[in-house]
Amino acid sequence: xxxxxxxxxxxxxxxxxxxxxxxxxxxxxxxxxxxxxxxxxxxxxxxxxxxxxxxxxxxxxxxxxxxxxxxxxxxxxxxxxxxxxxxxxxxxxxxxxxxxxxxxxxxxxxxxxxxxxxxxxxxxxxxxxxxxxxxxxxxxxxxxxxxxxxxxxxxxxxxxxxxxxxxxxxxxxxxxxxxxxxxxxxxxxxxxxxxxxxxxxxxxxxxxxxxxxxxxxxxxxxxxxxxxxxxxxxxxxxxxxxxxxxxxxxxxxxxxxxxxxxxxxxxxxxxxx
Amino acid sequence: xxxxxxxxxxxxxxxxxxxxxxxxxxxxxxxxxxxxxxxxxxxxxxxxxxxxxxxxxxxxxxxxxxxxxxxxxxxxxxxxxxxxxxxxxxxxxxxxxxxxxxxxxxx
Numbered sequence: 001x002x003x004x005x006x007x008x009x010x011x012x013x014x015x016x017x018x019x020x021x022x023x024x025x026x027x028x029x030x031x032x033x034x035x036x037x038x039x040x041x042x043x044x045x046x047x048x049x050x051x052x053x054x055x056x057x058x059x060x061x062x063x064x065x066x067x068x069x070x071x072x073x074x075x076x077x078x079x080x081x082x083x084x085x086x087x088x089x090x091x092x093x094x095x096x097x098x099x100x101x102x103x104x105x106x107x108x109x110x111x112x113x114x115x116x117x118x119x120x121x122x123x124x125x126x127x128x129x130x131x132x133x134x135x136x137x138x139x140x141x142x143x144x145x146x147x148x149x150x151x152x153x154x155x156x157x158x159x160x161x162x163x164x165x166x167x168x169x170x171x172x173x174x175x176x177x178x179x180x181x182x183x184x185x186x187x188x189x190x191x192x193x194x195x196x197x198x199x200x201x202x203x204x205x206x207x208x209x210x211x212x213x214x215x216x217x218x219x220x221x222x223x224x225x226x227x228x229x230x231x232x233x234x235x236x237x238x239x240x241x242x243x244x245x246x247x248x249x250x251x252x253x254x255x256x257x258x259x260x261x262x263x264x265x266x267x268x269x270x271x272x273x
Numbered sequence: 274x275x276x277x278x279x280x281x282x283x284x285x286x287x288x289x290x291x292x293x294x295x296x297x298x299x300x301x302x303x304x305x306x307x308x309x310x311x312x313x314x315x316x317x318x319x320x321x322x323x324x325x326x327x328x329x330x331x332x333x334x335x336x337x338x339x340x341x342x343x344x345x346x347x348x349x350x351x352x353x354x355x356x357x358x359x360x361x362x363x364x365x366x367x368x369x370x371x372x373x374x375x376x377x378x379x380x
Contacts, residue, residue, distance in 0.1 A: 024347040026300065
């Protein structure tokens with residue numbers, strides 16, 4: 001099947017994802033061949049090939065950032081467990097339980113997000129620190145752009161940064177407050193739709209049931225987490241790997257943006273024939 | 274000899290195509306020439322990546338032509354082989370020929 005115009009999505013992808021090194025000549029070549037009778041499938045194949053070559057080259061150019069992101073995200077479960085240990089030691093969950101909603105939830109989620117950000121920013125600084133020895137000064141512009149880039153990246157994977165570490169902690173440290181809900185000693189709110197129940201007896205029974213469960217959990221001695229932070233570093237279980245993914249993505253995106261771009265980028269000269 | 278890197282197979286083919294096309298060596302005819310001789314699909318992206326590499330090595334130079342309406346107002350980029358490039362092609366040919374002469378009949 002042939003058409004007079006190349007597919008709109010493919011053209012958009014070519015315009016926005018084509019390597020900066022390739023100028024308009026490449027897009028013109030594709031268009032010329034397409035108008036000469038090449039099929040739509042050929043155009044798509046070429047565009048996808050160009051984009052994949054671009055990403056391979058960029059990955060190679062950013063291989064140090066890629067390796068660091070892998071290594072740093074490997075440490076994330078250990079960091080999460082270390083913080084969970086510390087929180088259990090200072091009875092953070094009891095303090096949360098004593099607070100009213102929504103402050104308990106805000107503090108719960110907010111503290112986990114801050115914990116994650118501290119870990120991510122420490123990684124960015126550590127990656128950029130060698131500049132101190134090489135250039136004699138820290139590239140503040142790179143640090144600033146790294147931190148700036150990490151914020152939208154954190155927003156994008158915010159849910160994953162909360163949900164996956166929480167799931168990991170629920171599996172590895174079930175008594176930590178990050179495992180949330182009744183199991184952590186935090187009294188949950190009334191269920192959705194419960195406001196429509198008018199019978200006060202139903203509410204009273206529900207509250208009594210919750211209070212009993214709550215008291216039972218608080219009366220138990222805090223159990224030691226299943227895994228020590230040191231062991232979690234080499235833990236390759238699915239929940240642990242899933243907790244590493246958002247850290248990996250944010251560190252990689254941040255360092256990628258902080259970098260100057262691929263060093264081997266070829267700049268065509270602009271000579272006109 | 275030590276400061277010169279060897280040409281890859283694809284790079285050599287590109288240089289030969291550029292020599293053969295002469296003044297008309299830009300993306301489209303280069304791709305067609307390669308497809309005609311290799312008898313298989315050639316990715317324009319990989320051709321441009323290799324051309325960029327060859328230009329970095331100083332084996333070819335490129336220049337932009339005038340924009341043309343049939344290409345959506347986009348200019349052609351013409352490629353020309355340099356003296357270094359030509360020398361590299363001749364060296365490779367000499368090496369390959371002498372190597373082939375040492376090989377017994379494979380048929």
